[in-house]
Amino acid sequence: MVTHENLLGGPPPTHLPDDPGPREALASGADPAEVAAAHPSSSLAWAQLADDAFEAGRPVESYAYARTGYHRGLDALRRNGWKGHGPVPWEHEPNRGFLRALHALARAARAIGETEEYERCSTFLKDSSPTAADTLS
16 A cells, blocks of 8 residues: 655645535526525635626625635634645645635635734635646636
């Protein structure tokens, strides 16, 4: 049996379990609010609501949606072995809802002048997934 040791000494990457229901509903054009109501633990649905609100010029609403998605994602990460730090790879599609919510939270925080929150979330995103930080910026 081959095991892969993390040579940098950090925690292993966290891979959230797949939850195709919300992803498929959003991909088919379902209303994100309906998807969030049907799947309230889905960071992806909340991240989509945050993106839509931000694009419509409603940064405070975007902040609220993003914060909900972020906290739902933290809950999911913890349930799956995450200890408060370590990689959350963008390349693992089920992680993208959390990473999108984290990015949306940083973006909305900056828009409403919440500088410390913007910096904290931006750093957290880069530390969790440099690929997500690059992709979403």
